Amino acid sequence: MKTTLPLAEKRDVRRWMWSVTTASRGAFIGMMALFGVATVVGLVGPQLLGDLVDAVTEGTTRMRIDFTVLVLVAALVLHAALYGLARYRAAIFGERLLAEAREGMVEHVVRLPLSTVESAGTGDLLSRATSDVDKLDEGLRQAAPEILVASVTVALTAAAMLVTSPLVALGMLVAVPVLVVATRWYRPRVLPVYQDALARWADVHSTTHETAEGGRTVEALRLRQRRIAHNDRALDAAIDREWRSSKLWAVFQAGLDVAYLLPIAAILLIGGLAYTAGWAGLGEITAVVLYARAMAEPLGEVLGWLDELQVGNAALRRILGVQRVQPDEGDSTANPDGTDIKIDDARFAYSPGREILHGVTLDVVAGERLMIVGPSGAGKSTLARLLAGVNAPDSGHVTIGGVEVSALPLERRRREVVLVTQEQHVFTGTLRENLTLPRPATDDELWDALRTVDAADWAKSLPDGLDTQLGSGGETVAPAMVQQIALARLVLADPHTLILDEATSLIDSSVSRDLERSLSAVLKGRTVIAIAHRLASARDADRIAVMDGGRIVELGSHDELMAANGSYANLLGALSGSTTGG
Numbered sequence: 001m002k003t004t005l006p007l008a009e010k011r012d013v014r015r016w017m018w019s020v021t022t023a024s025r026g027a028f029i030g031m032m033a034l035f036g037v038a039t040v041v042g043l044v045g046p047q048l049l050g051d052l053v054d055a056v057t058e059g060t061t062r063m064r065i066d067f068t069v070l071v072l073v074a075a076l077v078l079h080a081a082l083y084g085l086a087r088y089r090a091a092i093f094g095e096r097l098l099a100e101a102r103e104g105m106v107e108h109v110v111r112l113p114l115s116t117v118e119s120a121g122t123g124d125l126l127s128r129a130t131s132d133v134d135k136l137d138e139g140l141r142q143a144a145p146e147i148l149v150a151s152v153t154v155a156l157t158a159a160a161m162l163v164t165s166p167l168v169a170l171g172m173l174v175a176v177p178v179l180v181v182a183t184r185w186y187r188p189r190v191l192p193v194y195q196d197a198l199a200r201w202a203d204v205h206s207t208t209h210e211t212a213e214g215g216r217t218v219e220a221l222r223l224r225q226r227r228i229a230h231n232d233r234a235l236d237a238a239i240d241r242e243w244r245s246s247k248l249w250a251v252f253q254a255g256l257d258v259a260y261l262l263p264i265a266a267i268l269l270i271g272g273l274a275y276t277a278g279w280a281g282l283g284e285i286t287a288v289v290l291y292a293r294a295m296a297e298p299l300g301e302v303l304g305w306l307d308e309l310q311v312g313n314a315a316l317r318r319i320l321g322v323q324r325v326q327p328d329e330g331d332s333t334a335n336p337d338g339t340d341i342k343i344d345d346a347r348f349a350y351s352p353g354r355e356i357l358h359g360v361t362l363d364v365v366a367g368e369r370l371m372i373v374g375p376s377g378a379g380k381s382t383l384a385r386l387l388a389g390v391n392a393p394d395s396g397h398v399t400i401g402g403v404e405v406s407a408l409p410l411e412r413r414r415r416e417v418v419l420v421t422q423e424q425h426v427f428t429g430t431l432r433e434n435l436t437l438p439r440p441a442t443d444d445e446l447w448d449a450l451r452t453v454d455a456a457d458w459a460k461s462l463p464d465g466l467d468t469q470l471g472s473g474g475e476t477v478a479p480a481m482v483q484q485i486a487l488a489r490l491v492l493a494d495p496h497t498l499i500l501d502e503a504t505s506l507i508d509s510s511v512s513r514d515l516e517r518s519l520s521a522v523l524k525g526r527t528v529i530a531i532a533h534r535l536a537s538a539r540d541a542d543r544i545a546v547m548d549g550g551r552i553v554e555l556g557s558h559d560e561l562m563a564a565n566g567s568y569a570n571l572l573g574a575l576s577g578s579t580t581g582g
């Protein structure tokens with residue numbers, strides 16, 4: 001069943017912002033101080049111009065005018081320099097916050113239960129880790145500093161207006177009710193739309209990702225038109241949310257325009273009356289009008305960037321929301337007694353009401369080679385997932401040494417049982433980093449593991465040995481070597497039981513002799529439960545379990561099952577001569 005990952009509460013976002021800001025207190029205060037000084041220097045301009053108007057009205061010298069202009073230019077240059085420095089500091093500060101959010105998310109994601117990640121859909125997680133982080137990036141690196149600068153500018157400009165002429169500055173007040181009404185109308189309407197838009201974009205990512213992943217199936221089943229239609233629906237929904245937010249913004253913007261223009265008219269009106277009554281001079285009125293004009297821009301910026309910040313906030317709620325999923329901690333006191341595996345009347349459904357495993361019972365003794373065969377959809381992979389603890393049975397038990405596999409802490413579980421699938425991956429990083437993924441290891445251990453899988457000569461031939469960069473930007477690794485690195489990882493993880501599911505490229509006899517030899521070295525001394533795709537290889541197993549319709553319908557050695565002449569014999573008969581089965 002598809003479940004979406006949760007969103008963080010607003011208070012979680014506030015708590016997070018507070019903790020990361022206080023952690024970099026010094027940088028934050030330094031940045032704010034720079035913005036404050038830059039803004040104060042910027043306020044000198046209108047004051048000087050106001051003084052100039054008064055001086056010219058009363059009659060002044062050319063030298064005084066030249067001097068004022070010189071000071072004005074110096075103030076402008078200083079303002080630009082301080083402002084640039086403050087923005088630079090703000091960018092660094094934003095980058096730090098972003099890194100914090102990203103690292104926190106990655107740290108948490110790798111501890112999430114695989115079943116949770118799968119049921120949420122990788123698209124949702126991917127879009128939280130990519131496009132939502134980008135949105136937060138815009139919010140933190142641009143919106144937050146811009147809002148800081150603009151708010152400080154607005155506050156100090158208002159103070160300067162009041163100091164210049166409190167009476168004339170009263171004209172500004174007419175903007176307040178307009179701004180309050182417009183903002184109170186806009187904010188509660190737009191936030192859910194932004195949240196919804198991000199979720200719709202996550203759907204678009206999921207759909208695209210699934211289509212690309214299942215490209216072959218899409219081709220084979222001629223699902224192209226259906227996938228395109230599916231994609232179009234997801235896109236339409238996302239675009240619809242973008243439209244809605246744009247429409248809300250357009251109405252809000254109209255309110256803002258009124259809020260900018262009204263005060264200028266009010267100031268000129270009050271200023272005119274005050275001048276006639278002799279309560280204010282021309283210079284004061286000029287300075288206040290200039291301040292009012294100067295205030296419109298930062299005020300517009302605050303409100304405009306507030307929108308970006310809302311998007312960033314919505315994105316942050318999605319990013320931090322991942323941390324609300326309980327990580328796969330398991331029961332740290334669980335201590336398996338032995339390595340025998342028991343499946344006792346296990347039932348399992350991916351979604352309610354659609355049971356896939358209908359009471360499977362099976363004992364696997366330590367060191368056994370067990371093959372699971374059966375038609376497609378019989379539930380073999382599902383059983384493998386239960387055996388590896390990826391999913392827990394809905395009822396019944398799957399235990400190792402008497403302990404529920406799914407209850408074991410992830411690290412501990414990896415030492416007991418590892419599920420090997422067809423997907424093998426070399427991560428961008430050094431060979432050492434790639435090998436030590438399951439656990440830290442000494443160089444000797446790494447070379448031993450490489451020797452076990454016959455990859456030591458290859459590793460020695462690399463330019464920097466264990467420290468050679470692999471993957472994008474580094475050494476390209478041939479597919480066979482990718483498998484060998486994966487096998488070396490298994491040697492280092494050293495679980496007593498391996499479950500080979502869909503590991504066709506590993507257990508198929510078409511692979512090179514070298515790889516076959518490496519694989520048998522890894523399997524040596526371990527319990528192996530393999531989903532057999534080649535029934536021919538089932539002959540070598542100690543026992544074969546035949547699954548059909550979510551049940552084990554036959555169990556025994558190849559000879560016993562042939563003699564019983566049941567499902568296994570039929571499967572083998574039906575597939576004789578064919579290269580694939582199961």
Ligand SMILES: Nc1ncnc2c1ncn2[C@@H]1O[C@H](COP(=O)(O)OP(=O)(O)OP(=O)(O)O)[C@@H](O)[C@H]1O
Pocket residue numbers: 001350351356374375376377378379380381382383582
């Ligand atoms: N993640 C999942 N969510 C929902 N249903 C699933 C999921 N994985 C498998 N199923 C369903 O469970 C049933 C059993 O699938 P499973 O993959 O376990 O069978 P299988 O015997 O391994 O088949 P195959 O040989 O084709 O891989 C199928 O009906 C499949 O559609």
